[in-house]
Amino acid sequence: MVDNASGTTEPKRPESRLDRRAFITAAGGTLAAAIGAGAIPFSESKAAAKGHWDRETDILVVGSGSAALSAAVVAAAEGAHVTVIESAPVPGGATARSGGGYWIPNNKYMRQKGLTDPREDAVRYMARYSFTELYDPQAKFYGIPENSYHQMEAMYDNAAPAVERLEELGAMHNAGDDSWDYWDYCPENKAPQGRLIWSTPKDGGSARMGSMGAQLISQMVDWLKEHKVPILLEHRAVRLILNGKREVVGVEATTDEGQKTLSIRARKAVHFGSGGFILNPDLRVNFQRGPVFGACGPMTNQGDFVYMATEAGAKLGNMQNGWRYQLVLDQVLQSPALATDVWGVIGDSMVVVNKYGKRVVDEKRPYNDRGEVHFIYDPQHEEWTNLVLVQIFDQRVLDLSAGHYPIPPKGSSAPYLIKGETWEELINGVSSRLAQHASKIGGFNLDSTFGRNLEETITRFNRYAESGVDEDFNRGGFRYDVQWHGRFGGQDAVNANDKPNKTMYPIASKGPYYAVLLVSGSADSNGGPMINAKAQVLSIRGTPIPGLYGAGNCIAAPSGRAYWGGGATIGPALTFGYIAAMNAVKEPVKAPA
Numbered sequence: 001m002v003d004n005a006s007g008t009t010e011p012k013r014p015e016s017r018l019d020r021r022a023f024i025t026a027a028g029g030t031l032a033a034a035i036g037a038g039a040i041p042f043s044e045s046k047a048a049a050k051g052h053w054d055r056e057t058d059i060l061v062v063g064s065g066s067a068a069l070s071a072a073v074v075a076a077a078e079g080a081h082v083t084v085i086e087s088a089p090v091p092g093g094a095t096a097r098s099g100g101g102y103w104i105p106n107n108k109y110m111r112q113k114g115l116t117d118p119r120e121d122a123v124r125y126m127a128r129y130s131f132t133e134l135y136d137p138q139a140k141f142y143g144i145p146e147n148s149y150h151q152m153e154a155m156y157d158n159a160a161p162a163v164e165r166l167e168e169l170g171a172m173h174n175a176g177d178d179s180w181d182y183w184d185y186c187p188e189n190k191a192p193q194g195r196l197i198w199s200t201p202k203d204g205g206s207a208r209m210g211s212m213g214a215q216l217i218s219q220m221v222d223w224l225k226e227h228k229v230p231i232l233l234e235h236r237a238v239r240l241i242l243n244g245k246r247e248v249v250g251v252e253a254t255t256d257e258g259q260k261t262l263s264i265r266a267r268k269a270v271h272f273g274s275g276g277f278i279l280n281p282d283l284r285v286n287f288q289r290g291p292v293f294g295a296c297g298p299m300t301n302q303g304d305f306v307y308m309a310t311e312a313g314a315k316l317g318n319m320q321n322g323w324r325y326q327l328v329l330d331q332v333l334q335s336p337a338l339a340t341d342v343w344g345v346i347g348d349s350m351v352v353v354n355k356y357g358k359r360v361v362d363e364k365r366p367y368n369d370r371g372e373v374h375f376i377y378d379p380q381h382e383e384w385t386n387l388v389l390v391q392i393f394d395q396r397v398l399d400l401s402a403g404h405y406p407i408p409p410k411g412s413s414a415p416y417l418i419k420g421e422t423w424e425e426l427i428n429g430v431s432s433r434l435a436q437h438a439s440k441i442g443g444f445n446l447d448s449t450f451g452r453n454l455e456e457t458i459t460r461f462n463r464y465a466e467s468g469v470d471e472d473f474n475r476g477g478f479r480y481d482v483q484w485h486g487r488f489g490g491q492d493a494v495n496a497n498d499k500p501n502k503t504m505y506p507i508a509s510k511g512p513y514y515a516v517l518l519v520s521g522s523a524d525s526n527g528g529p530m531i532n533a534k535a536q537v538l539s540i541r542g543t544p545i546p547g548l549y550g551a552g553n554c555i556a557a558p559s560g561r562a563y564w565g566g567g568a569t570i571g572p573a574l575t576f577g578y579i580a581a582m583n584a585v586k587e588p589v590k591a592p593a
Helices: 020-026 046-050 066-077 108-112 119-130 146-169 213-226 281-287 304-311 367-375 395-400 423-436 450-467 479-489 491-495 570-584
Strands: 038-041 055-062 082-085 101-103 174-176 196-199 236-242 248-255 260-272 322-328 350-353 389-394 418-420 513-525 536-538 544-550
Touching: 038 304, 046 260, 055 066, 055 248, 066 082, 066 146, 066 213, 066 260, 066 570, 101 570, 108 146, 108 174, 119 146, 146 570, 196 213, 236 260, 236 304, 248 544, 260 570, 281 513, 304 544, 322 367, 350 450, 367 513, 389 395, 395 491, 395 513, 418 423, 423 450, 423 513, 479 491, 544 570
Parallel strands: 038 236, 055 082, 055 260, 260 544
Antiparallel strands: 101 196, 174 196, 236 248, 248 260, 322 513, 350 389, 389 513, 418 513, 536 544
């Protein structure tokens, strides 16, 4: 195959040696940070030593999730020659594992329904959710950092046009949704319903929650293949190449399991959409706030861009945050990269309690906000009190919500499921399971008061279930709680609940009872090199690094710590990928030396 812009020959890629599962297994459940990752001057590059580049392109896109492929599609549609490189043997990154929804303010599906989404109010909502500790409605930029404010403006201005452009090109197919935002009751949120869009099949079939991330990727990959945009799998970017003006002019990438290094020139720009660092133990331990056990993203999320961009002079931001989820302890201790997460805590006759047997959160709150409850440190006892939380439920939940993770399918069990015919037997089972994991959770176990407090907790909860009002955490008092309770746990459970609050039902007076151990995790980190409203990576001085762009989880998220609504990871990723492409194609050609 001939690279039509550079004239170089693209070698036929051999069949991948590894499928996704084998890729993770071969990596031993982890993947080392790229050796020697960083940035080098052209004079020290392989290209300079050999006297030529192995490949040349206008825009080099690193990664193959939504932040990368949206940029690749748009840049190619704008007439640029584009090349995509991906370290994994299959494309898709974290997007392929996602539900395939995206948060898009003022989208066309809202407008078709007559829903208005005023710009100022949308930006105010984003600002307050992302920076609750700084937000001041009377202050300039609402009290938040100026760059963040302009990013939120760019999100509003470009999100809907980005999706519409990709739809027009045939690179994605979508449908609107009536989902409530995650902070639907925020006073600044004047359009709390309808911003979520789902990816749908090309044939016009309906969206199915939780299944369309891979479909979204396949649609963009198909478009790129149709337009002869090279997608080079098992090519891991390890070094940025800078010319004498400190402009980014290319990348060195390893392939053949790191045995071969290729130099790829980017005549105009390099765009990174390469994923975060959550599965890099060094970066996770040193930068993440609180105990994070793992992620439900791919093992390629090693934070290579952090190493490369910082050596090129980039400013880092938001490194302490991530897209929070809860994970099942027994599973994440086997592998830090899980295929799924506890998106919603399933069940109505169910509570989640800490080591003292007490509820600590509305169990139906959004996963990102709910995940924060694990990060409570008690200086009186020198402990992470909520390091491990215990989801407790009865036979009703097991039967009515069978097959809705982590509830196993009907007629089956799961190794992580703890069962007790009585409360005493269940508590002993939980304590025993924690003891088995003691060396990996700092010796964490139940307090001696757990049984007594749990009895009080259940009695109190059952009273709330009968009255319909959760006086402690207002469970079911939020529109999100009610809507997503049914989506996560199934309508059978909702229909079988004859109590006034559909998210609550009295826990049975007789066993059997069940428990699942929950810990903190993430879809991915969302910190890294900072970008501006044009998706340009910023230097430590706050000025753009010429020729370097970024979007998605590999950069400091424009949303900060907040999850604005369903699809608030892919929405900004798609949008800033689009923004990056529209700006990168206008870049001048840069001299390599």
